[in-house]
Each structure stands twice: as structure tokens, then as C-alpha cells.
Amino acid sequence: MAVYTEVSDEALRAFLGDYDIGGLVAFRGIAEGVENSNYALRTDRGDYVLTLYEKRVDPTELPYFLGLMDHLAARGLACPVPVRGRDGDALRELAGRPAAICTFLEGVWPRRVRPDHLAPLGQSLARLHDASGDFPANRPNALGPKGWAPLLEGCRERGDEVAPGLVAELDGHLAGILAAWPAAGALPVGQIHADLFPDNVFFLDDAAGRPRVSGLIDFYFACTDLLAYDIAVCLNAWCFEADGMFNVTKARSLLTGYEGVRPLSLAERAALPVLCRGAAIRFLLTRLYDWTHTPADALVTRKDPLEYLRKLRFFAQAETAGALGL
């Protein structure tokens, strides 16, 4: 579920009084999302999403996230736009939590990814990278290469409970990934989404019945990192079938869509395999950490770390972009 904090009627009323967005018409919890509490909010002026930021979000980082959404929306990217209160502030407090209201985005996230989702996804990702080019703030990627060794340390004691020999295998993968990781300055850096899974991308059909991206959401892992790493996240998150097979057609469509907007350099293309290994170990490690640190009776869905072990192994045997079919 994704409502961790309940909001009293009086608190909500007082909170909405700080905005000029009309009177309350409806207020429902949204099931999607695992980090924060999200509510669908309707006023007599329109639809919004109210987010209460829960404890895994660092409040000092919220201005970066909200500022980035504001910046991207001003440049025409379809993403939630933080709504400012009467005093001009978008980041406020409600029920003892940092909170913000953003605009509602139409669209449906794909429960099953089809090949024709990938080119529009790639185009949107490239537009995000282009639009964030002049964003003035930076946020280091806490879940980037420097964060992986500490995460693995945190899993050392109990990681093998998930699969025998897992920790030793990950030690080997991680050493290889870090040794091959692009040197500072070798690849273009900018603001990346860093978590562009299918449930963060809304689609609508165009008049011809083809899917187009209607919005990107959930910028709360966004950070400053290699632009091509965002592609590697998508190759992990969008291009494997349920049986674990890598779908080269989807991967090619993603790249083609992306390069239609922002062509990759030769260095970026050459780095894709190691970036894919990095993205695989990043999601593997956070899932493994949660798996080994979350009580089995917690009201949180623990995601399977081994899904990403299979992806990591696949990318580890693909030494070139050509071996990935790219």
C-alpha cells in the first residue's frame, strides 16, 4: 500500500487553505508508490496528487526534486508540476510530514511492456536529459557506484540466506564493474531520473492507436549522474521478458527513440554494457538489503533480489553493446 500517514479532515482543510486551488471535492489514497503516501485530490478547479514524504526521503533533498520537476515542466516535459501555496512555497508540511501538491497527469502505466512502448520511452528520456541540461542544482547519486560497496557490506552477514554463495558472487561482479566504470569526465553528466520503471511512465494512445508517453512521475531518486546510466536503468527495467530473456527488439527501440532526440557519443555507447551491469547490481543490492533488513511481517512488499541477479549475469556475459544487440 502507499498510504502510511493518515491526514485528518481539519489538517487537510487547513492545508488546502494555504493554496488557491479551490474547494475540496474528493480525496482518496493511491495504491501505487512504495516510498511515500500519495492521495488523489480533487478540488472544484481540477485534479492533483498530494504526497506526504515518508522517512526514507531526506527532507533537505526535497527542494532539488521539486525544483527539477518545476524546471522540466517549464521546458515542456510532461511531469508533475509542484503547486505553490499562496506564499509561493511548494514544499509545505502536513500531518507532521513534508508535503507537496502536484498536478495530476493523465495516462496509464503499462502492466505489460510491449515493444511499441520503448521508442516513445526513449524519446521521453532523452527529452528529460535535454531539458535538465541547464538545471542549476546537483544531487550526488547516493545509490551510484560509491554506494554499492557499503550496501553489499550491509548484506554480507545474511545475503547468502537468499541464495548460497550470493555474497561472494556479488563481490566478484562489483569489483569488475567498478574497475570498468567510466572515468570522471569521460561521459556526459546531467540530471537523471534513475528509477524510470514502467510504473513511473504513463502512456495514452494517439489517434492512430499508438502509445505515446503522457507523463513521467516519481522523481524522488533523481540525481546528477551519467546520462547514459538512465538508459541502462531502462534496459534493465523494460527489456527483459517474464521468462528472464533479454528482448533485443525492445532494447533497440529504446535506443532508437532516445537517439532520435539525443544521439549518444561513441564513448556512451561503448560504456552501455558496464552501465547495465551497474544498474543491475544497484537494484539487486537495494532489494537484497531490504530483504535482509525488513521483518517478514512488515506491511511492505519485498521485491525479489534474484530477478536482478539473473539480469546482472546476463549483462556480465555481454561485453560489448553489439553483444546486447545494440
Next chain:
Amino acid sequence: MAVYTEVSDEALRAFLGDYDIGGLVAFRGIAEGVENSNYALRTDRGDYVLTLYEKRVDPTELPYFLGLMDHLAARGLACPVPVRGRDGDALRELAGRPAAICTFLEGVWPRRVRPDHLAPLGQSLARLHDASGDFPANRPNALGPKGWAPLLEGCRERGDEVAPGLVAELDGHLAGILAAWPAAGALPVGQIHADLFPDNVFFLDDAAGRPRVSGLIDFYFACTDLLAYDIAVCLNAWCFEADGMFNVTKARSLLTGYEGVRPLSLAERAALPVLCRGAAIRFLLTRLYDWTHTPADALVTRKDPLEYLRKLRFFAQAETAGALGL
């Protein structure tokens, strides 16, 4: 959470093709609700709620529930209206589950019940009872008096793990309740909601800032039983404060609101204390049963049975409606 069944894009598209409600615009899981999967569905014609009925709902009973909502809405009660497909059927199938689309209701359920919610609640409940008077179908209350002894048997082995001596205490309460329960024919019978908790009642403020009921939802415990038993459920669900104290002001407002629409007979009023004990033991027993039969790691919020033990004890010492302040 309240999304147990995921719906693929193709299945959703095919499903919507059986309706004449316009094209898909948005589709989000709703966090509220524990029995079924609920989605907020938007088309270019309006807003709807799509419900997939999960395994605790008996599919053969769905025509009763949907028919009752249809009947009540036709008589002016604000409740979800089942939307019929092109073939005239409202009850359909999606993702291997029985499924129905109903209209969306505006309003907000009260996270904290105020005294001024109670009179409008009472009015709405009485209107529901009046409007269902000529409903042609019946559904026995499986969670009524005849169901309580079997439920308690199911808790006998492990019930005392929740509180020492609990099962013996409940044996005593149940014998007393069943001995004092109104004889068949003694009180008016009709279609009741039977689960009218605050999260099933939406409110909006009128022009003067007073709450009015904008809709009643979740008719999936509705059944044919004593009308006054529905009041007893509300006295349990709406009239206790967080500290466990019974709020007589709220209880009086509920009754006053109800009787402004449908006056109670002397026999109904005299029966209220035992009906309240019955409603208390009904919610206590289902919670106790769930508590002792749900694995601790299940992704379901187990509700505290002891909240209703305190309510049961309170009603047990109040032998007359006067002792309840009514």
C-alpha cells in the same frame, strides 16, 4: 493495500470495449478497501471506479449487491451506480475475477469523526432503509446472530493468545446476547448496509460549511436483517472516542438524524442495547478470527479485536437505551 489483482493493458482495453463509456484516460489503484481490488478509472466521459471481486466475495451474491445499489440510486440515494455494458450486464469478468464498473462519488470520508457528522449520517442511513423497502431480493446475514457461535468456535483454540480468558468471556457475552436477541417478527426487517464505518461514508461541506453526506459506498456486506441493527453498527463504529469513551452526544445526533426520516418503534429503541452488543461481538469475532487465522507476514492489516472487546463490555453494562444516553 487494495490492489490484489493487476489488470493488463490489453485486458483493460478489451473490457472497456464492452462498455459505451468513452476512451481510457487514467487508471490508478485505490488504497482504500480491504476485501476487493479497486481502481480509479477515468475516461473522456467521466470518472468511475472499477472493482475486481476477490476471493472473500461469493460471486453468486454479486447480483444482490449490484442490484441493491441500482435500486437505491434509482430512488435518489447517493451510492455507486453499476454501469451496464453494451449487452446490458453490469457484472462482468476481468483478469479472471468478477468485475464491475460503478460511478465515481465525490466526497471525503472522515478520518476523525466530529459530532456534526452524526446527524447527516443518521439521515442517510434512514433514507437507505426507506429506499430499500421495496427491494425484491433478500440475502441472509451470514455474519448475523446465527453466524457468531461458529465464528467463536473457530477462535476457541487460539483466541486466548490475544487476551487471557478471552474465549470464556466471549462465551458468556454471546449466550447473553443470543438469549436477549429480538424474536423473529418483533422488529422491522429490510435491506441493511451492515458495515457503515466512516471510510464508507463520503461527506462534502454545504455552503454554510456544514458536512452533508455525498455518498455511501461498499455495499458488499449488505444483507436482509433488522433495520435497527444498522444503527447499532454505527453506534459502534462512529460513537467511541480514541480513548475508548462512548460519546453520548454523537449517539444522540445519530438517532435524531435517523428519526427525522424514519422514527423508531418503541420495540426498536428498547432493543438497541442488545443490538449494540451484537454488533460489537460481530466485529470482535471477525477480527479475532482473522487475527488467529492470518499468517503474521501476510500483506493484510490485521485489525485489533480488543477494540471491540472494550465496546462490548461497555454495551454489556448498559441495559437500557437510557443507560446509553439515548
